[in-house]
Amino acid sequence: MKKVINNAEQVVEEMLQGIVLAHPQYVKRVEGFNVLVRATSPVQGKVALVSGGGSGHEPSHGGYVGRGMLDGAVAGAVFTSPTPDQVYEAVKAVDGGKGVLLVIKNYTGDVMNFEMATEMAEADGIQVAKVVVNDDVAVENSTWTTGRRGIAGTVFVHKIAGAKAEQGADLAAVQKTAEKVIANLRSMGMALSPCTVPAAGKPSFTLAENEVEIGMGIHGEPGTHREAIRTADETAEHLLSKILSDMTLAAGNEVAVMINGLGGTPLMELYIVNRKVAALLAEKNIKTAKTYVGNYMTSLEMAGFSITVLKLDSELKELLLAPADTPAFVQF
Amino acid sequence: MKKVINNAEQVVEEMLQGIVLAHPQYVKRVEGFNVLVRATSPVQGKVALVSGGGSGHEPSHGGYVGRGMLDGAVAGAVFTSPTPDQVYEAVKAVDGGKGVLLVIKNYTGDVMNFEMATEMAEADGIQVAKVVVNDDVAVENSTWTTGRRGIAGTVFVHKIAGAKAEQGADLAAVQKTAEKVIANLRSMGMALSPCTVPAAGKPSFTLAENEVEIGMGIHGEPGTHREAIRTADETAEHLLSKILSDMTLAAGNEVAVMINGLGGTPLMELYIVNRKVAALLAEKNIKTAKTYVGNYMTSLEMAGFSITVLKLDSELKELLLAPADTPAFVQF
Amino acid sequence: MANVIAAIEALADVIIAKKEFLTELDAAIGDADHGINMARGFEAVRAKLAAANPEDIGGVLKLVGMTLISTVGGASGPLYGTAFMRAAVVTQGKAILDAATIAQMLSAAIGGIKDRGKAVRGEKTMLDALEPAYEAFIQAMDKGESLSKSLQAATKAAADGVEYTKTIIATKGRASYLGERSIGHQDAGATSTYLMLSALTAFAQEQSQAV
Amino acid sequence: MANVIAAIEALADVIIAKKEFLTELDAAIGDADHGINMARGFEAVRAKLAAANPEDIGGVLKLVGMTLISTVGGASGPLYGTAFMRAAVVTQGKAILDAATIAQMLSAAIGGIKDRGKAVRGEKTMLDALEPAYEAFIQAMDKGESLSKSLQAATKAAADGVEYTKTIIATKGRASYLGERSIGHQDAGATSTYLMLSALTAFAQEQSQAV
């Protein structure tokens, strides 16, 4: 394991210190907890958004704390959902009297820990609502499973629900908008190489030199299958077709697209993927209102990418294009 | 070589297509050339900035084309400086009547190719000035060598000279400001792993499992020496001390800092580095006006990072903090 | 009381000793953190126990549960945490750990895990070790076996449960994303449950021999 | 004319054939692109020559120079490009490549490289192959050797020059950043210069035997 770290046990703590030192204009730390909130928190009279999860997905989620997006982000150990007391502290620190929306990625651990935190906060009289993001179409949806995972599309939930909250909407309305985003959101990814959890010290899986993992999660957990690496165009087409076959998009519909890097893939490759995705959408007469290309939801140094498509209506489009000002997502 | 590409010979072409498809609000292509210019180019009555170099450093430089930064970016083959005709086309496409400043990184090839382009543009009656960025302190400065290399600090030149041009300054003034940035700019980097130029098909060097390359360039060219990997704090301290010993910073001075990822290093590690850099600067009573942490000037998928310190005066600070709106650098 | 604390320390020892093993099991079909998570939790439990002075078994178990909840994270944190919290409820005011109390504790723990995780047996989780263990324990007790023997039976059943998890598809937790590909691998959480039961059994055996 | 074009094609052949080798040399102390750059340039030269119909040697060389400038990039593009452009100037209106013309061409090319790159001999660049080659060529000519023999002498001197680059520190170009660590490695650009000269020599030899 070759990493720029001091101590595998301290990576989250030291990273959080580094974030606060880098971006004091945006974020502050809730003393004693692995929680970042806006420098201005609590924002009175605004619904607050809290997200979080395991660390290792940077800039998710601390990088999205700021005007127009999140109010608080809770950082668990690497790839491990944070504990309820941490989430509870975040909720208390950001509540401005209009309630708190929790944006949870659909993993058993995340859901349970955030639910326990909800119970704690509600006992304090804080209004808490939650949404669970499950955009990953790689995983079949079935009542027999935990359901689909939440991956990079979560950033669109932060952005759009965050803009809604910034407009002054109440908790139920912000939750409803977030749920609409989730209903319209599909993602799928693939990995070229594994990543190494610092405390584990070795890669969580291995791939042969010509092998890739399709439907890869963002925690180093295996995907749906392995195959020989194909061209960027073939891979993009494969992932996009899985995504589109799971949504109802008609010619003339508008979407937002995210080509998300998992941490170790050069931007050059992400743009090559976008070239094909844009062409395929244009062929179907689907209009792309906005495209995001970059490392938004990573898996440490994993090489690979995911594609996210969000179907827009006029409300979602306006909110997506609204300004945001956070360490990792700035938009006029 | 495992990459998300279609054809090693086509990566630059396909990437440029992908960038334009992703960001039509920001950039357009100069038809037939590997040149991106602002969607609004030429901007009349403003000094235009053109930069460029080999590809593989994304988001440099196309990602910095937009309001408050560059007007044009020229993309050479991977790690190979662009040819004069390409630079010449960029200059012609962006000139708004007030002249064009070329921001060149100090590599023999870049300097020669941009100089030949200058001769071509001047023959057309276009006013052209140039600055050469040489922020890398890893390479000793001596009349016997080509001089220091230009690396990540170049982004500060784009930002600050771009803001100056946006204010309406004339070519000589923009050039003078750019030169002040360069005089106040120092960087140094290190690599944990090599990268693979697509057309070469294999890594340009190899490092043992516990070995790192100190003073690494951004083209896979070797650094000053190799050593066993140290802790993040030790490495940060080593690089920063090399940087600081080459500038005159007194207690109370203000700086801007960039912790730049080379493409394959997780943001988590960059923030851990920033934690130490911030602490060391604070110890010396040096004030950090603004910190940037992320992948600004990469080397494909290379793991590693660089530290850049820019000494600010009131002009540079104001220009650095001025708004910018480009695909990869947005600031209110 | 000292006995119960010593028993918890025995659990901590085995979890910390098997940190890598549990992490490797989780790597195969999960996200490679179960051992790390559990070891972090039991390190904290050790430290908390050293500093605290609980009044009864319930106090010990509550401290363990709360510590696991606030330090483990992931899926196993809330699940084991809730299990210990529920076991604490049925041991409030008690100072001696007899077979009947252990049966009550196991039953309460299972209830807590089910409430929290919404899983049932056969979904390739810790329940596939814990439920059979509980049943075997009750059966042995009903047959009049000693506490030590009953615990041995429970541990044996948990071991079988771990083996059984190799044969089934995961439908809860992170491994469920793998579908068929989860077959052939044993569940990490079932394994940590088995390890804790076996440590408890060994501890009880030592105690009974010492007495 | 056909002869000159065939000679250029011989240069293109060797550069393209040695693409990987030149890239590897550049990888050791540079940025692993010299062979790729040069091969891209000479592929373009081949295509351009096939389509164009230059009137004289100057026309051929100008086309080569301009094509290299607009397709190679890096340091070698402007340098070799300028070299061919300068050689084109001294061969304007000429249709036959005799020894005197070749000497003029080499001299003009060296001047162009020095003007553009500001390097002198001994800095571990293509000049360390080209200048000795030129001198050896002149010397052989002065001794009354045949064109073919004179080219052989030039090629031999270029080969020695390549060997010499292994012994010195680079002070120009990308390898200069390495300082002492550049010792022991041969310069990529000197090597491509040697390869082109040796291809030219082999070509001239074939021609003289054919005649």
Ligand SMILES: Nc1ncnc2c1ncn2[C@@H]1O[C@H](COP(=O)(O)OP(=O)(O)O)[C@@H](O)[C@H]1O
């Ligand atoms: N819904 C559930 N009910 C019971 N046990 C579960 C459930 N989901 C997961 N588990 C158990 O948790 C274990 C995984 O724990 P751990 O790796 O620590 O958490 P995570 O899956 O969040 O990384 C699984 O091996 C399984 O035994």
Ligand SMILES: Nc1ncnc2c1ncn2[C@@H]1O[C@H](COP(=O)(O)OP(=O)(O)O)[C@@H](O)[C@H]1O
């Ligand atoms: N200033 C210079 N003068 C002459 N030759 C030079 C100079 N700088 C570099 N070279 C030659 O160019 C070669 C490198 O070419 P290439 O790899 O294509 O370009 P780059 O260094 O830009 O990647 C070197 O091996 C050297 O022979």
Ligand SMILES: [Mg+2]
């Ligand atoms: Mg986990």
Ligand SMILES: [Mg+2]
């Ligand atoms: Mg180069």
Ligand SMILES: [Mg+2]
């Ligand atoms: Mg796990």
Ligand SMILES: [Mg+2]
């Ligand atoms: Mg080179």
